[in-house]
Amino acid sequence: MDTAIDYMYGLRVKNIRYSMDYSRTGADGTGDCSGTVYAALRKAGASDAGSVVNTDSMHDWLVKNGFRLIAHNKEWTAKRGDIVIFGEKGKSGGVAGHVVIFISNTQIIHCTWKSDSVNGVFIENEVTACPYSMGWYVYRLNQTPSSSQPKVSAQ
Template sequence: MIDIEKAIKWFENRKGKVSYSMQNRNGTSSYDCSSSLYYALRSAGANSNGWTIDTKHEHFWLEKNGFEKITDNVPWKAKRGDIFIWGKRENNSSSYGHTGIFIDENRIIHCNYSANGISVDNHDRLWVYAGRPHYFVYRLKEFQDEGEYMELLNIKSKIKGYYSIDSLPWFCEDKSMIGTTQNHQGEEVTLTRKWGSYYYVKELKGWVDYRAFINEKAIREVAKEVIQGNWGNGELRRARLENAGYNYEEVQKEVNRLLKSK
């Protein structure tokens, strides 16, 4: 069983003591992002891969070691121990992707070129600076609490995309396809639960990818959240809104209207 605290401790113990190198990535004095994560998790109880993983093969290795993908490029609430991977899975090479581990809701510890070693940084700021790359996040299954990531809802939305209707979200091994949204275009439905990037549709009695729906929140609701500070500021706000599928200009226009009406 992996002890995620030991993995974080591995990074902390080497902060300021090792350098970054893609050529000499197997330690003990230098690592790159994926090799450092590999050795950190190995020290914490993860099984050997036979060779030091890169970010492309990290997905498979994490899944074999009890991690579950909790998001695929969809905003989520990070927690200590979450592992992020930047870069699309199908073309993610060791020189293109990046990875590290969250130490709290906002900060990550990772081995990187800029620091020439291990550093602690704000994830979202770094993500924006890096050009908002596609991201995946994995979490140890024993860290999962269904109440934390299965959100109860009662939202009306309209179907706009052609996606499968499944018995469970796609990341569940025993899921099965029970239909598609092809014949339900434009229908108003009720979203009652959110699990990762999937919604449970009451009328269809199944789980559907979030991209099948027109944004579930009215622009006015999102604008109120922006005013409350829930979406960050500046470029970070724009990135989060656009990544969640909202039109930044429309939201900002409503924000300005609400502020003027006060």
């Protein structure tokens, strides 16, 4: 997960701009929440989904890559590397969803739009930045993955 988080930090340093069009991964200087998390996890060894996932398709893709759902609309003890998808599963594509990576138990890194002049990758406090009112799903990488599925390396 450190590799994925480092990738997100790299996008922050590059000052990418938020866009749900174009690459979505940061490759062309633009990215969105799910595209940048997808690219970060791919950099860390996750499988190619065939196309950039969105917040809806990310659920199944995370499970295929060794993550497990540890909380759904309930409190949990956040850890570095937790991935949280906001929005109702099956209805969270586009602006109806959001995804973040926890970098500590209180801080997240994510690609978001705040205004035309303030958008891109930010490190923020989860309490003030996460849209919990949309509903949430927390995924955590299994520390002892089975050998039958491709996995993201826990580093």
